[in-house]
């Protein structure tokens with residue numbers, strides 16, 4: 286760690302991981318309710334459990350992005366953060382807002398749109414938090430060195446804030462409501478979040494492989510160009526059946542099919558950089574998460590997204606377990622894993638140590654990734670069976686759910702494996718460091734600038 290103010294990232298990572306633990310616990314509860322429908326139904330109904338699960342996800346991912354930005358921007362900009370104090374106040378406000386939202390949900394205070402159920406005053410608090418962040422980062426970058434990585438990260442973060450503003454507009458016409466809802470949800474995960482993902486990945490590649498910045502920057506431009514070219518009009522894959530004109534079936538199908546390209550490019554980029562450099566960073570766990578992130582994002586977003594993105598296919602699969610399978614692997618592979626990668630990379634510096642608990646961390650990688658892959662697989666099979674019985678044969682919805690109950694049990698089992706991986710990960714990151722230095726540091730390693 287070169288700059289004192291990078292330390293604020295430690296608090297962000299801790300808060301993010303705390304909420305991540307909540308998300309997983311509540312996810313397990315949701316999975317249990319699926320197979321035991323009366324569980325807790327009087328106390329906390331399923332829709333509330335689901336809402337806490339998805340909202341906790343979005344909030345911890347954003348806190349992780351903020352933490353990543355506060356960690357990498359001083360190093361890229363070669364200057365201290367404009368105001369570390371403001372950064373901590375921002376975190377306090379965000380965590381307070383998140384907890385207030387959860388307590389409100391438990392008392393049935395929420396608004397109707399998925400992922401955006403927060404009451405208006407909490408949405409306003411989120412905007413204030415975003416403005417504090419953007420102010421802090423923008424002023425830091427004005428006085429410091431600007432790089433392609435910081436520029437793209439900044440554009441991504443501004444984009445997140447700007448598209449969030451559409452969450453305040455809630456027209457009563459249901460088709461219009463849905464149209465704008467996707468401005469937030471789709472243009473986040475298949476637009477501006479991809480910029481954040483790609484810039485963090487690029488930072489990690491420069492640090493861990495030592496490949497020239499100029500080469501990394503060219504890849505970064507290519508990835509970002511592809512993401513925006515395909516992702517913006519790709520919004521059309523949500524406009525097939527909501528009352529929008531029929532030409533969206535063409536636009537959505539064509540452009541969203543192209544959305545596979547930026548994710549594929551990220552895989553090639555990450556592996557090329559590691560292969561080209563021949564240099565091995567001592568933090569093997571961080572390298573594993575970085576490479577794994579590119580691969581899982583490609584499968585979860587790219588492959589599982591493509592599976593149901595063409596209009597004639599989506600006509601059948603829309604809103605089935607195929608969607609849930611894709612939603613899980615995409616969010617996990619792209620945005621949860623990039624967080625684990627930067628946290629695993631940064632924590633040894635933040636705690637002033639050599640990379641520690643590497644073996645434990647890598648075990649958590651295989652458990653979490655194995656569990657999520659298994660969950661995706663069983664949900665996909667459930668989704669295909671569901672599609673056939675319900676949409677082709679016209680069987681009743683609840684009758685179909687009984688037919689696929691076995692897969693819901695397997696999803697719960699997969700979730701337990703993920704849960705064990707999560708416990709290991711948290712312990713490996715925040716628990717005592719078992720060895721002062723790794724068993725061996727390869728002799729060809731030189732720390733990257």
Ligand code: HEM
Nearest residue numbers: 474522541544586590591593594603604608612615616619
């Ligand atoms: C990391 C990036 C991505 C994430 C996090 C993500 C996540 C999600 C989530 C959570 C949903 C369900 C939304 C709902 O509640 O209705 C969804 C739907 C969908 N996604 Fe993605 N996605 C990503 C990338 C992609 C890509 C690249 C494609 C296409 C190649 C794609 C195609 C779709 C389609 C077609 C739907 C609608 C499914 C339906 O009709 O039920 N996604 N995505």
Ligand code: HEM
Nearest residue numbers: 309312313315316335339608609612613616617621700703
């Ligand atoms: C312990 C593991 C987990 C279990 C048992 C679990 C279970 C569930 C359940 C039962 C739902 C509701 C699905 C429905 O309404 O049909 C859900 C939704 C969701 N979960 Fe999880 N989850 C887990 C982990 C995760 C992780 C790690 C992520 C992302 C990083 C995630 C992201 C989501 C998303 C985005 C949705 C909304 C999906 C959609 O709209 O299609 N979950 N989860």
Ligand SMILES: [Fe+2]
Nearest residue numbers: 471475520522
């Ligand atoms: Fe989308």
